[in-house]
Amino acid sequence: MTVPTTTIAPLASLPRFTAITKAIEALKPSEPLYLLHPEKFTAAAKQFLEGYPGDVLYAAKSNPHPYALELLWNAGVHHFDTASLGEIEGVKAVLPEAICHFMAPVRLPGQARAALEKHGVTDFVVDSDAELDKLLAEIGDAKKIRIFVRLVASLGGALLEMSSKYGCAPEEAAWLLQRVQASGAQPCLTFHVGSQCLSPFSYAQAIEIANRTVTLAGVAIVALDIGGGFPAAYSGQEPPPYHWYFDMIKEAFANMDAQDVAKMCEPGRALCAPGMSLVTQVVLRRGDRLYLNDGIYGSFDEQRFASFDEDYPPSALTLDAKGKARTPTGELRPFRAFGPTCDSADKLPRPLMLPDGLSGGDYIVFGAMGAYTVSSRSNFNGYYPDNWAVVVA
Numbered sequence: 001m002t003v004p005t006t007t008i009a010p011l012a013s014l015p016r017f018t019a020i021t022k023a024i025e026a027l028k029p030s031e032p033l034y035l036l037h038p039e040k041f042t043a044a045a046k047q048f049l050e051g052y053p054g055d056v057l058y059a060a061k062s063n064p065h066p067y068a069l070e071l072l073w074n075a076g077v078h079h080f081d082t083a084s085l086g087e088i089e090g091v092k093a094v095l096p097e098a099i100c101h102f103m104a105p106v107r108l109p110g111q112a113r114a115a116l117e118k119h120g121v122t123d124f125v126v127d128s129d130a131e132l133d134k135l136l137a138e139i140g141d142a143k144k145i146r147i148f149v150r151l152v153a154s155l156g157g158a159l160l161e162m163s164s165k166y167g168c169a170p171e172e173a174a175w176l177l178q179r180v181q182a183s184g185a186q187p188c189l190t191f192h193v194g195s196q197c198l199s200p201f202s203y204a205q206a207i208e209i210a211n212r213t214v215t216l217a218g219v220a221i222v223a224l225d226i227g228g229g230f231p232a233a234y235s236g237q238e239p240p241p242y243h244w245y246f247d248m249i250k251e252a253f254a255n256m257d258a259q260d261v262a263k264m265c266e267p268g269r270a271l272c273a274p275g276m277s278l279v280t281q282v283v284l285r286r287g288d289r290l291y292l293n294d295g296i297y298g299s300f301d302e303q304r305f306a307s308f309d310e311d312y313p314p315s316a317l318t319l320d321a322k323g324k325a326r327t328p329t330g331e332l333r334p335f336r337a338f339g340p341t342c343d344s345a346d347k348l349p350r351p352l353m354l355p356d357g358l359s360g361g362d363y364i365v366f367g368a369m370g371a372y373t374v375s376s377r378s379n380f381n382g383y384y385p386d387n388w389a390v391v392v393a
């Protein structure tokens with residue numbers, strides 16, 4: 001699998017504006033437009049680098065675009081949770097000094113060895129005997145690597161669960177830790193409490209389960225990686241402040257039996273969501289139906305299975321006769337929003353609350369669109385959102 005080789009304009013060469021409205025007035029975009037907010041990437045990184053008591057790995061899957069990588073690197077994030085050889089190579093192509101960790105529990109054959117030999121990656125994850133066998137056979141000398149055993153952490157605090165596919169129960173994890181130790185690799189533990197986790201307590205629970213697993217195994221772990229899951233502040237949703245998470249995590253770490261353990265976390269959404277907005281245009285209005293220039297095969301892919309935005313109120317803008325951006329008139333009312341492809345499935349799952357005066361040619365601006373948008377867009381039907389500008393406050 002190769003890294004796509006489209007040419008990407010340098011970040012510094014993108015058009016820059018002082019407000020979203022000014023970008024829309026100047027560009028009148030007829031294709032979806034991604035707006036980067038550099039200071040929001042910096043602020044999100046700062047919160048984690050200052051608040052989390054350990055190494056912060058950016059989960060590159062949430063937004064592996066070179067602009068996001070560059071902005072987070074410049075903000076001080078130098079470790080990356082990567083899930084495939086392609087992702088490692090994508091990160092390294094932009095940031096040659098990046099420290100990558102291969103945190104997917106199932107890898108394609110040969111990828112672990114290539115990651116180690118070509119890119120010096122020494123952290124790997126397993127959640128089964130079979131994958132551990134495969135990893136050890138590929139690596140040869142296990143002393144070179146750390147192996148993280150992934151625990152199930154289905155604790156109910158997250159809007160998108162991450163334990164039905166990967167992870168094992170404490171008994172199996174204890175067995176795997178013993179096998180890792182016997183192999184000569186350094187034993188470690190990890191979990192993922194689920195994405196958009198609105199309950200800081202879930203982390204404390206999972207750390208306690210990790211602590212019990214260590215006792216059960218009778219193996220001294222060298223690192224505990226508490227995964228991602230930290231929420232983004234989406235429109236219509238008010239997640240708890242991050243310091244609640246960090247305080248609860250620190251307290252749970254302090255209650256662990258073993259104190260000499262490296263701590264890591266892997267936020268994705270929380271680091272990249274706030275730093276991007278998306279401007280879409282209404283191609284056509286038909287009654288309460290809006291046909292947009294972007295949909296679930298583009299930037300809204302995650303909407304198919306995530307329930308993040310009950311009553312989602314994005315902002316709407318219309319350009320007046322003088323080309324000035326104004327809010328359309330009328331009461332807010334629900335609209336059905338469809339994407340541009342021919343597929344009937346290409347519709348947003350929940351209605352958008354927008355002013356009744358909205359019409360074709362108007363714009364809808366979605367905030368906090370940096371996570372799982374760019375990373376999972378496709379070019380189905382020939383639509384591929386890829387226009388960029390920067391908004392600096």
Ligand SMILES: Cc1ncc(COP(=O)(O)O)c(C=O)c1O
Pocket residue numbers: 059061062081103104192194195196227228229230266267268269270
């Ligand atoms: C192993 C792992 N770590 C971290 C993340 C990032 O999660 P989030 O974006 O919820 O922080 C994911 C998301 O899929 C993941 O699979």
